[in-house]
Amino acid sequence: MNVELVKEYYVEAAHCAPECGVNGARQHGHSFRIEIVVAGPVESPYGWLIDFSEITGAFEPLRRQLDHSDLNKIPGLETPSFEGLAAWLDKGLRPALPMLKEVRVTAAGAGDFAPQELDEDLFRNLPRRLRFSFEAAQSLPHLPDGHPCRGLHGHTYHVEAGAMDLMRLWGHLRGLYEALDHRYLNEVAGIGAATSERLCAWIWDFLSRSIDDLNIVVVQETNSARCIYRGK
């Protein structure tokens, strides 16, 4: 019996990479989704190819270098594109993971302006709303030395915005996307230190110029953390 095992991780990092779309040469960032694929026969008496924790153990020293970093400054990572990062990871993982088959690197977002409508969620007290993602870099230089968010890093941001008239709101989201996507958020006028909270307030102000029935803005920086703002 031969199988492939896939273990997925995310690192929050900045880069400039002309290979990364039409605006790739601008300072920006992503939540980089890293899929580590190992393959081989199931011969262990435990009934598995390899313990998933062995993959995590092999990845950990590399994760520590990449997470909340600027990929353009990582030693040995000459091309900080998705493909270049996959090749760097392959080289770093292979000595500890001889069963390694492939490393895939993608961004956690849609990769384009593609809003989706979300239904009302009574359990979470969320109204009908639109959701899209953008890719950006940021730093929080006012934080103390040693805090991971102090230096340049990046995220795939998922934004949700709600209003009574979603069609009208939809018409104003592209301008918002273009103001934020593939940018260094600290340089976008009026954002400053781009915490999720400040970004929520900035997006609220941006949309409120045209939308008078805005009722919610949600900013999700990582898979597991989001900020909800209802305008007061």
Ligand SMILES: [Zn+2]
């Ligand atoms: Zn990129």
